[in-house]
Amino acid sequence: MEIFKWAKDIEKIYVELIEKTKKENLEEIQLFRIEQEGNLTESNKKRQSLVKDVLQNLSTDIEKEISLFKDKISTSVDTIVKNYEVVKPHIIEKVIQQLGLDLNA
Known part of the structure; x- marks a missing residue:
């Protein structure tokens, strides 16, 4: 029968x-x-790459701020030392007076 053959x-x-x-x-799914x-x-x-760049920028900024901080500390220490040297004779004189060792009085 032809019809069954066609159906098959x-x-x-x-x-x-x-x-x-x-x-x-x-x-298609695999592609x-x-x-x-x-x-x-x-x-x-x-x-x-973005994280690396951001971290590098932060590192650079931190290094700059640390350097600036060191400079400010150094300047402050120098100022303190200079001021101390200026008032050192007066401090010594006051200490001598307070101890009662002032021989000029």
Whole structure:
């Protein structure tokens, strides 16, 4: 019977089309997955680069601030030493007077 043969042929073609479609969809999914993995990798590289740049900038800024702080401390210490040298004779004189060792009085 021709009709059963046609039905079997149609069924065979249907199964082949389903298998072909499954294979094509699987290939598309795999290509999409590979593409997305590449995008994710690229995105991670950009983030890592950004974090590295930010950390480098912070490190540079901190080094500048530390250097500035050291300069200010050094200047302050120098000022204190100079002021001490200026008033040192007066301090010695006061201490001698307070101890009662002032021989000039």
